Amino acid sequence: GAGVSQSPRYKVAKRGQDVALRCDPISGHVSLFWYQQALGQGPEFLTYFQNEAQLDKSGLPSDRFFAERPEGSVSTLKIQRTQQEDSAVYLCASSLGAGMNTEAFFGQGTRLTVV
Amino acid sequence: EDQVTQSPEALRLQEGESSSLNCSYTVSGLRGLFWYRQDPGKGPEFLFTLYSAGEEKEKERLKATLTKKESFLHITAPKPEDSATYLCAVQGSGAGSYQLTFGKGTKLSVIP
Numbered sequence: 001g002a003g004v005s006q007s008p009r010y011k012v013a014k015r016g017q018d019v020a021l022r023c024d025p026i027s028g029h030v031s032l033f034w035y036q037q038a039l040g041q042g043p044e045f046l047t048y049f050q051n052e053a054q055l056d057k058s059g060l061p062s063d064r065f066f067a068e069r070p071e072g073s074v075s076t077l078k079i080q081r082t083q084q085e086d087s088a089v090y091l092c093a094s095s096l097g098a099g100m101n102t103e104a105f106f107g108q109g110t111r112l113t114v115v
Numbered sequence: 116e117d118q119v120t121q122s123p124e125a126l127r128l129q130e131g132e133s134s135s136l137n138c139s140y141t142v143s144g145l146r147g148l149f150w151y152r153q154d155p156g157k158g159p160e161f162l163f164t165l166y167s168a169g170e171e172k173e174k175e176r177l178k179a180t181l182t183k184k185e186s187f188l189h190i191t192a193p194k195p196e197d198s199a200t201y202l203c204a205v206q207g208s209g210a211g212s213y214q215l216t217f218g219k220g221t222k223l224s225v226i227p
Contacts, residue, residue: 004158033214042202042217043159056213091158099213106158
């Protein structure tokens with residue numbers, strides 16, 4: 001595809017439910033990032049993959065959050081036992097080179113609402 | 116810890132009224148300062164990367180400049196389609212050097 005694709009666009013989960021958010025990066029992009037954006041705030045870093053290797057997961061807020069990119073392309077962010085404070089837009093970004101010095105392209109995000 | 120502060124939080128301009136947005140930052144070893152534009156319901160759209168003090172970049176009505184402590188996004192003769200939230204972010208060379216630290220953004224409204 002032409003850009004970064006995220007699905008679903010919207011997700012409503014009951015508190016305690018597990019959710020999985022998908023990111024399809026631009027083909028051939030080495031770097032993949034997940035960010036969390038609360039309403040009225042800037043994005044906050046969650047985790048970074050270089051190909052299939054998760055090189056930085058320091059931003060994951062708790063052990064309920066887990067991300068994977070097993071074949072170095074599609075990535076999934078999983079949140080277990082969702083809580084109301086998990087409600088936010090989850091953004092995925094990819095870039096051609098390693099790290100973030102090269103131009104990064106963001107997807108439209110998945111808006112998660114926990115009720 | 117890297118920090119980014121953007122001002123003002125919101126800015127209303129008449130069409131054609133030029134102005135500047137400010138991004139103040141503290142970072143341990145700047146690897147890059149990034150400007151993004153974000154429209155409602157969309158992901159951030161890349162505008163510029165600046166790497167060192169004194170650097171300037173331009174794109175249509177936008178010009179970004181960088182000093183050792185802040186960056187400015189100058190908007191010349193804005194049009195209503197320039198209305199968006201403008202985000203500033205830094206990448207440092209310390210621990211967590213892969214991540215961008217974003218400010219809260221400046222919401223720009225350009226009135227016809």
